[in-house]
Amino acid sequence: MPVISHRGAQMPPSPIRKLVPYADAAKKRGTKVYHLNIGQPDIETPPSILDAVRHTHMTVLEYSPSAGFDSYRKKLTEYYKRNNIDVTPAQIIVTTGGSEAIMFAIMSCLDAGDEIIIPEPFYANYNGYATGAGVKVVPIPSSIDSGFALPAIEVFEKAVTTRTKAIMICNPNNPTGYLYSAAELDVLRDICLKHDLFLFSDEAYREFCYDGAKHISALSLEGMENHAILLDTISKRYSACGGRIGAFVSRNTHVMDAAMKFAQARLSPPTFAQILGEAAVDLPLDYFDKVHAEYTSRRDLLVSRLKAMKGVKCPLPGGAFYAMAQLPVADSEKFCQWLLEGFSHNGATVMMAPAAGFYATPGKGKNEVRLAYVLNREDINAAMDCLEAALGEYKG
């Protein structure tokens, strides 16, 4: 039998999907499962943007241009301008989800054997794409004890080697919910300029910043015109995860030329969801107000419930819709599996993402979980009832 590739063997399985079979089995037994494990919001996709797809008059479902429809790229510049990001359509490639933007960045900027510095814990799929590309992820620690703030500049300096080509951040952060400060972004800029590194900035959660904090894009950092690459997606912004539309944005023409060749190889991003994405730019400007208020109240509820549990630690996340919690258990993966296999409370249980999968350093995050507050307050309350009861009962 022919054997698969080493990269296929080494590719990490998705930490958020590993427990899915146990959840399926729980549902088969009639147990309700509250899904706090995955960033799939229950927020309605704005009906007007779904209608834009429903009302298309096309007769042939054609390829779009490899960079995306010109009309959409032009429209996106309006969206970015409203967010203090001045870009031209030529500086935007529409991608198949934020995932493809991540891949274009890694493939265009790093070769096999090169290194990318990423503060951990980090979005697990960064590791997947790096592994596929033969790129080494060098983690920089951030810790629940300091609320997942970036470490001091010296820690970055120590991590830079001759093979380092880029630093990657997610801001606000998945999985921690941490929102980087202007001072932290200045630190990142200084390191990137000093060592000539790319800064990949995943800003999928740009609109989800709380307590009056303002989001700062990597593309607004002075002097970073050739260094900053913005990775974006409409998935969370408009609750449109299934559309698979994102964007790769940079002012570096060499990077854009390289990314464009990867874009041409896959021909084009999906047509239908580009229509949806274009309509989304024209949503009333107050669209996010309601969504924002909803997520704020969910966050406040979730964190206050967690903090009230004995032995549980949970810093208040400043953005995105995730919280990391430290639990009084030795192995959160075993605990999460037990929640699905061996526990129920009022006929229900809760599914969370064990945090170890978000760390590159073996052994880290073993007593942490990531919770996505993508359910309504009533469900979050019920899920927290389950978790509280489970922690009381768990012997593991």
Place this chain on the structure above:
Amino acid sequence: MPVISHRGAQMPPSPIRKLVPYADAAKKRGTKVYHLNIGQPDIETPPSILDAVRHTHMTVLEYSPSAGFDSYRKKLTEYYKRNNIDVTPAQIIVTTGGSEAIMFAIMSCLDAGDEIIIPEPFYANYNGYATGAGVKVVPIPSSIDSGFALPAIEVFEKAVTTRTKAIMICNPNNPTGYLYSAAELDVLRDICLKHDLFLFSDEAYREFCYDGAKHISALSLEGMENHAILLDTISKRYSACGGRIGAFVSRNTHVMDAAMKFAQARLSPPTFAQILGEAAVDLPLDYFDKVHAEYTSRRDLLVSRLKAMKGVKCPLPGGAFYAMAQLPVADSEKFCQWLLEGFSHNGATVMMAPAAGFYATPGKGKNEVRLAYVLNREDINAAMDCLEAALGEYKG
């Protein structure tokens, strides 16, 4: 300034999109351009499958499962059964276009430095994905003089090295239109089994076989359960290129496990076009009859017009909707550019794909072009009038 990756620099630009700026300029001057350069059919997407998307009742555009909707995978097994391919839903991963299926195959089965044997000329994006993955393409010659039949088995044997992991074919072939015979597929099977190689079979054009010939899938070859990987797409089948839905199909569980991890990294294939693809399986079985008749008449017209031109050679393609033609010019890329820059006939010109971009061997195919017969007969006739006049006028 940070520098892009070597793979980003080495990535070949798309040979079919290189001349697009010249075509755009021609259109700006008011010249009509007949597009025979790209496999974008003018055939109507079946209205009923577009309606399936228009009539969706979703309120949240959610992620689908990473392998695609269960209902769609199940439905696809019906489609494959009708085509003498017995597979289960677990042997299918729904992909973002055929492009992603190609990528999953290369990434799951080959490492950087490994070799893949591909009969040339071949679909240019195979080279793009191989380059991105650090995989070496080893071309095996097929020639216009023998109608692009596969070379003798000895030629394959000579190309196999210790790094060879796979053979890749497109059947029926893009760009040549060649349909592989049962005998040729048996040769491929014997080599794959002897040297334990994967066989990647791109069957995007399965339905487009002419003159009563039957298509044979790599998945129907005996003894190849662990070796054959089918790469598929709905793009050409239902004129649904913009949907970006394909499939990766194999009975090798190790390969499926590896591909599944790459599938999880990009979360899910696009939701809307999966709905369209699922509806397509239920199209009346005679749907292809009309499409098939249309392409047959286009092929016959195109080839007879080409053969009537002095110095032009064009073997009759047995499948797909492409023809390769040898022209009485020294450099078909220059000629194609001149057609767009310096020529018009009755206010129109024709755009073709220079064939050199489909060959891996430098210098090959320099006097050949690929023509996609994706326009109606009237337009094909007008395009051939242009080509005939141009060949008479061209001094290059």
